[in-house]
Amino acid sequence: xxxxxxxxxxxxxxxxxxxxxxxxxxxxxxxxxxxxxxxxxxxxxxxxxxxxxxxxxxxxxxxxxxxxxxxxxxxxxxxxxxxxxxxxxxxxxxxxxxxxxxxxxxxxxxxxxxxxxxxxxxxxxxxxxxxxxxxxxxxxxxxxxxxxxxxxxxxxxxxxxxxxxxxxxxxxxxxxxxxxxxxxxxxxxxxxxxxxxxxxxxxxxxxxxxxxxxxxxxxxxxxxxxxxxxxxxxxxxxxxxxxxxxxxxxxxxxxxxxxxxxxxxxxxxxxxxxxxxxxxxxxxxxxxxxxxxxxxxxxxxxxxxxxxxxxxxxxxxxxxxxxxxxxxxxxxxxxxxxxxxxxxxxxxxxxxxxxxxxxxxxxxxxxxxxxxxxxxxxxxxxxxxxxxxxxxxxxxxxxxxxxxxxxxxxxxxxxxxxxxxxxxxxxxxxxxxxxxxxxxxxxxxxxxx
Ligand SMILES: NC(=O)c1ccc[n+]([C@@H]2O[C@H](COP(=O)([O-])OP(=O)(O)OC[C@H]3O[C@@H](n4cnc5c(N)ncnc54)[C@H](O)[C@@H]3O)[C@@H](O)[C@H]2O)c1
Ligand SMILES: O=c1ccn([C@@H]2O[C@H](COP(=O)(O)OP(=O)(O)O[C@H]3O[C@H](CO)[C@@H](O)[C@H](O)[C@H]3O)[C@@H](O)[C@H]2O)c(=O)[nH]1
Numbered sequence: 001x002x003x004x005x006x007x008x009x010x011x012x013x014x015x016x017x018x019x020x021x022x023x024x025x026x027x028x029x030x031x032x033x034x035x036x037x038x039x040x041x042x043x044x045x046x047x048x049x050x051x052x053x054x055x056x057x058x059x060x061x062x063x064x065x066x067x068x069x070x071x072x073x074x075x076x077x078x079x080x081x082x083x084x085x086x087x088x089x090x091x092x093x094x095x096x097x098x099x100x101x102x103x104x105x106x107x108x109x110x111x112x113x114x115x116x117x118x119x120x121x122x123x124x125x126x127x128x129x130x131x132x133x134x135x136x137x138x139x140x141x142x143x144x145x146x147x148x149x150x151x152x153x154x155x156x157x158x159x160x161x162x163x164x165x166x167x168x169x170x171x172x173x174x175x176x177x178x179x180x181x182x183x184x185x186x187x188x189x190x191x192x193x194x195x196x197x198x199x200x201x202x203x204x205x206x207x208x209x210x211x212x213x214x215x216x217x218x219x220x221x222x223x224x225x226x227x228x229x230x231x232x233x234x235x236x237x238x239x240x241x242x243x244x245x246x247x248x249x250x251x252x253x254x255x256x257x258x259x260x261x262x263x264x265x266x267x268x269x270x271x272x273x274x275x276x277x278x279x280x281x282x283x284x285x286x287x288x289x290x291x292x293x294x295x296x297x298x299x300x301x302x303x304x305x306x307x308x309x310x311x312x313x314x315x316x317x318x319x320x321x322x323x324x325x326x327x328x329x330x331x332x333x334x335x336x337x338x339x340x341x342x343x344x345x346x347x348x349x350x351x352x353x354x355x356x357x358x359x360x361x362x363x364x365x366x367x368x369x370x371x372x373x374x375x376x377x378x379x380x381x382x383x384x385x386x387x388x389x390x391x392x393x394x395x396x397x398x399x400x401x402x403x404x405x406x407x408x409x410x411x412x413x414x415x416x417x418x419x420x421x422x423x424x425x426x427x428x429x430x431x432x433x434x435x436x437x438x439x440x441x442x443x444x445x446x447x448x449x
Pocket of ligand 2 (some may be wrong): 151156211250251259
């Protein structure tokens with residue numbers, strides 16, 4: 001099929017490249033001229049594992065192209081995907097202005113019998129409004145359908161998630177629209193759900209809110225574990241084995257960030273508020289998430305005393321590993337709070353190596369970033385932090401504290417490192433380990449079958 005993808009951001013580029021990989025003829029369109037020129041000249045605007053190889057392969061086969069001009073690609077298309085950003089507005093509601101601007105500009109270009117597929121995350125009711133706008137705007141004879149096909153990919157595993165999703169959601173109001181969606185995704189064998197436009201919109205927002213709630217639940221429990229001297233690891237391991245609960249998205253730590261969970265929760269709360277509903281559970285989810293940063297600062301103050309003039313090294317800037325995205329990253333909030341209390345900050349991230357707007361020392365070497373430091377705080381769980389040379393780290397640091405704000409390190413291994421190198425290891429909801437008391441008092445859990 002001939003497909004136009006409007007909006008070549010994280011979702012648009014992955015969607016375009018994946019659909020080309022599945023055998024469709026794709027043109028990715030964006031208003032950002034620099035981004036399109038970069039792609040046309042063989043560059044990559046984002047860092048996402050597996051994406052560049054797939055793009056090069058599709059380009060070689062002549063299946064993937066880029067343009068700033070939507071007219072030819074849209075008018076000759078069998079389907080148009082809209083993958084435009086829907087950020088939070090000041091009121092918390094989704095800002096749909098860029099999405100509507102794209103709808104207005106492409107409406108006259110849509111072919112008769114065309115299919116406009118909204119992939120952006122939008123509040124329930126938006127796609128029906130787009131459909132009724134198009135019906136009024138276009139001649140009686142044109143048979144254009146609108147569908148909603150929300151995207152569930154995660155940054156860092158976007159290509160894999162797109163090509164092998166847990167489910168595909170097809171929201172539409174006509175059998176033709178459902179059938180065309182089935183055709184587009186025919187090679188993907190995941191379960192496919194057919195529902196109305198508004199139901200599809202709500203499936204997406206409700207799923208994100210539920211996942212965020214699971215994370216906040218784990219974080220709330222980790223605070224209790226800290227107070228009781230109990231290990232959150234054993235608690236969530238034991239909870240997760242119950243299939244009704246499941247073990248995913250129960251990792252306690254610095255909390256959730258990114259361009260989706262924070263804004264999609266705001267948007268759902270704002271949408272419900274218009275219906276006079278108070279989403280208490282979601283408000284508590286947000287509040288617990290905000291508190292993570294204060295809890296991290298408190299842990300540092302308990303260990304180091306006042307942070308004024310102390311040097312703190314932040315490991316990881318991105319909101320999660322395997323992406324270059326720093327939108328709503330907990331690391332940025334930790335840096336600004338450390339700045340407020342007068343700490344000197346040194347930062348290392350494996351992919352973000354330049355960030356002029358952040359007034360911190362950004363270093364390209366992990367050990368250089370820790371030189372003279374009083375505490376290293378791991379904020380993003382990049383795999384390379386599992387393989388740190390702890391002896392070398394301790395040698396370059398001024399003091400001996402490590403705060404693992406993602407609980408990514410094994411406490412038994414850290415007990416050995418603390419004894420060997422004189423480190424103090426802290427984490428979230430797990431007992432601290434000191435050099436003179438290295439016995440790992442984590443309640444080991446053995447699963448016997
Ligand atoms: N990032 C994710 O992991 C993810 C996952 C699932 C769903 N989503 C949703 O998908 C949507 C897109 O998110 P994203 O992260 O890819 O956003 P993004 O900001 O990375 O990309 C949006 C792109 O749209 C372009 N654009 C804006 N107006 C345009 C117009 N009129 N015509 C053409 N291009 C235009 C921008 O220049 C930008 O390149 C959002 O609704 C988001 O909530 C995101
Ligand atoms: O147990 C966990 C799992 C995740 N996180 C944090 O939660 C945030 C979001 O992580 P993740 O969901 O893996 O990444 P996203 O790329 O934001 O993906 C989410 O948001 C996307 C945009 O809507 C959806 O498509 C995905 O299904 C949904 O998982 C990150 O800061 C993670 O560090 C935790 O703190 N604990």
